[in-house]
Amino acid sequence: MIQPADLRARAETLAGPLPPLLAAAEHLAATVLLGQHGRRRPGTGDEFWQYRPAQTGDEMRMVDWRRSARSDQHFVREKEWQAAQSVVFWTDRSQSMQFASSGRVQAKSLTARTLALASAVLLVRGGERVGLSDRSLPPRAGELQLLRMAELLSAPDAEAEYGAPETRGMVANSRAVFLSDFLGDIDGVKAALTKAADRGVKGALVQILDPAEEAFPFDGRTIFESMGGTIRFESQKARDLKDRYLDRLAARKAELRALSQLTGWQYDVHHTDRSASAALLWLFQALERDH
């Protein structure tokens, strides 16, 4: 039995990181003008679509009596079909996302979470259902879902050096967004995308990179360590490695792009020193596309 005081303390602890993350996400979401999210055809929904003459087979309760009273015909009031879509997010929680090359840029994980939550805010406002792809938060609509999601996104990070997308919570024919640096083993990504394609899930890959990871501004004798410290690489003259590193990074990007094209996904790279709203806009349009 949890004492109320204890509960409250825990709630406040949990709520602590929520408002900033949610506030940042809402702030970011506010930059995107929410467009028409309807299906452009009659269906179940809240918005009025059109009146049509009642036909045989229409139930009587479907007749709009107020409209019909003004004429001799019976009219049926049709509403726009607003099918709620499920979008699941996966943000990489691994150690490598903790990286921030300098005090001027924020950590990649924070960018990833903000982007994910901001997209979620937009989607929820559009009536979609959002959730996390790791089964911890099944897709649901409503503001409360945003709070839950923010809480889960603010959870402590995983111990792993690099992460692989979770696909367990992915509902068939839904949409998914994977946010990660994708610097780890690409097999995990490949597997996840294959699985998603199998289930008819489409979505977007957002690769979030730090400017230092693009520029490789290192020189001299250097020991590179992964963020968790488990992987280590020593170079005597780091500057010489730059070209080959950049080649490998370009190869990785090309691989991701090819993979996403193959599976019908969208792929984009976002750098942490750039404005997140650009990435958000791209992400939103990527989800909008191909409905």
Place this chain on the structure above:
Amino acid sequence: MLALGPIGFTAPWLLLALVALPILWFLLRAVPPAPIRRRFPGVALLLGLEDEENETDKTPWWLLLLRTLAVAAVIVGFSGPVLNPESEEAGDGPLLVLIDGTWSDARDWQRRIDRIDALLSEASRAGRPVALAQLTDLPQGALQFQAADAWAARLPSLAPRPWVPDRETVLTWWNGIGADGFETFWLSDGLEHVWRAELSERVEDAGRLTVFESLRPILALRPAAFVDGVLQLEGTRASASGAIEAAVLAHGLDPAGTPRVLARGPLRFAEGEGEAQIDLSLPPELRNRITRFEIEGIRSAGAVTLADDALRRREVALIAGRDDRAGLELLAPTHYLEQALEPTADLIEGALEDIVLANPDAIILADVATLSPVEATELLTWVEAGGLLVRFAGPRLAASDVSRGEEDPLMPVRLRAGGRSVGGAMSWGEPKGLRPFSEESPFFGLAAPEEVNITAQVMAQPDPTLAERTIASLADGTPLVTRKRVEQGQIVLFHTTANAEWSSLPLSGLFVQMLERLAVSTRPATPTEAEMAGTTWVPDQVLTAFGEVTDAGTLPGVPGELLAGAVPGPGLQPGLYAGEDRRLAVNVIGPETELVVSAWPESVSVEGLDVARETPLKGHFLSAALLALMLDILASLWLAGRLTGPRAPAAAAVIAIFLATAGPETAAAQDDSFALAATSEVVLAHVVTGDAGVDAMAVAGLRGLGEILFRRTSIEPADPIAVNLETDELSFFPILYWPVTPNQPIPSAEAYARLNTYLRSGGMIVFDTRDADIARFGSASPAGRRLQDLARPLDIPPLEPIPEDHVLTRTFYLLQDFPGRHASTDVWVEAAPAGAERAEGMPFRNLNDNVTPVVIGGNDWAAAWAVDDQGRYQFPVGRGFTGERQREIAYRFGVNLIMHVLTGNYKSDQVHVPALLDRLGQ
């Protein structure tokens, strides 16, 4: 001690550590620089990559070299390196240090003292007793052998003397010592003297002799001679090898009585020539003021020669016969004489008796026939005492009976009665020209111009002595100028007039030259012993061995006989001696003195004076090591790629400091940029006071004023510049605003020299004591006192409180008050000239002078002008509207000030406008 060439080591075994350097090299090579640890997620992409250059894990060779050198410097530094280690010379027994101590030593006396010091410290180490003797200041009695330290303490009191000892004194002294069995170190002056050979022989008899001589050339200056109207100076030197150029300076008093260099000329010794000559052609005015000549840069009495009365301007008395044609100046008998003599001699006029008493150098009688017996006797006595009597013929002399029957003692020849007239209307023949002067004649060498002709003359009676007494004659051989010597003096007769009545001689330049020649021949020769007998001469100024002229003080008088010999010695110091009527110079170097390099026998070893000083090099090596290690830090950081972030500017600063201390070019470049910034546009400038607040206020004030100027006038100044008086060139700035703070440092003498140049060339300084709220101008506020200190060395004209018609009141705005932040009326500018008058029809005086070089006040103008970067006023002025009005007037004063500086007296010139318009109208 181990010695390697000029370097010795006090702890040479430490050098063994140098063997370890190669080991160190390998060790350093093997150990790469410490790696940097970086967290980097991209490491996953790096895995599997390999370094291309396998060598990079080893330190680059130049860094290794740097480190090795640093370590080597440390090792060498601690092994105690010494430059020029003193090697000990073997020697024992008593030691005599003999010094010549003549004027020739003075030039490098300190080196000699250093050498003696070194010798003494050597002797002290060897425990040898030492005696020391100076030949120009010989010690009494036997040699005193004492501990070397005792002598070393006495070294500073040794001084060279401005003479050379004579043979007798030196040899007598040596014989008086009668000592034997000691070694001698002889510091020779490098010149051969009469006693040199003999003395060195005897010294060698006493023991081993080592001679120390300077290799510097010895130069000396002989007394100036006056030849053919120019000053002839002769320099002589001991060794004739090599070409040397020295400068001869003529020192004297300028008209204000300040000692100055009056003339300067080069003295060029050609290769192989022991003597060099220079002729100084100076106007008599200058020549008469010369007190001494010296060779520039040589501190020695030999390089100085004093000028005495021989170079002075002579006194000449002019006496004419009765002047019955008053007012006809060109016909006056003495007119041409006065014209000819005026520039070169002091003319005396007066009665003959008085003149003779005044003892002039020459007396000229122009057509004076008869003299009273008293006058004649006095004149004769004067001539016999060395006077020069020049007589000119004329109608009176021709008409008189002087020197007819028998020769008059005051006439060189007998004269025939009457005279001769040639080429006139009533005579035969043509006017006669001059015959070239014979070799015996004092006029020899002067060209006789053709246009000189004689129409009348008095004729000399043929006499046996006539031929030898004639020094100039006409073309037909009749004597024109005759001369007779009377004891010391001489009598010269021109057989024609001193005016142009009888001849055109006085109209020609030859006349002047003849007079000059005659007068030159009267200059006092070196007085003979007989002449000087019985006289006493008081030393006026004496010459030290270093060539400095000092006051003689209470030195006793010198008998004339001694002076006649003019060989300086202990009893006759070189200098200037005053007698009854003239002053004689006794110089170290006589006209005949020859300098000869001393010759030493083969058996004597001669060494130079140079003392190679021991210089410990430990400090140098250690600082070099430290420097190398510092460089190593920078280089290591750079190599490791850590020279980034905040370290980069720091490293750049360190390197910049190195470069700045090393490169004067950067300073020059800065100068250029400063000059460009100051001259591309009109720039207002203020003087850096050292008080940051005041300086900032001055800049802000000038910026504010500049904006107002930009807005209201055609002056568009650039940003103001702060000027450092010590380093910056001032001439670029039209105006310097100088806020005075009580604790401002006084600028250096060079800065004042620049400031004065700036003021003289039209610059203006505005002094602002900024204390008009608490002090009246000139009263003793701290800033006011500082202003007095600051301005004292400045060349500032007389000042006055700014008058109401000063041009500053109307250069742009019409103003009568000059407030700043304070509104005192005390503003001072250059005083108007005394005679300035009010221009007609104008409310102000006609003051067409320069821009006032200074404006002095205490109204804190800059504070009233000051604006910040946004253009807002920085300091409040007054209260409310009146305050704003005061600020406006302050700005107007600033505008007027700058206008005044830039346009000068343009507005003052406006007083002429009515006159100009008037003139144009007609």
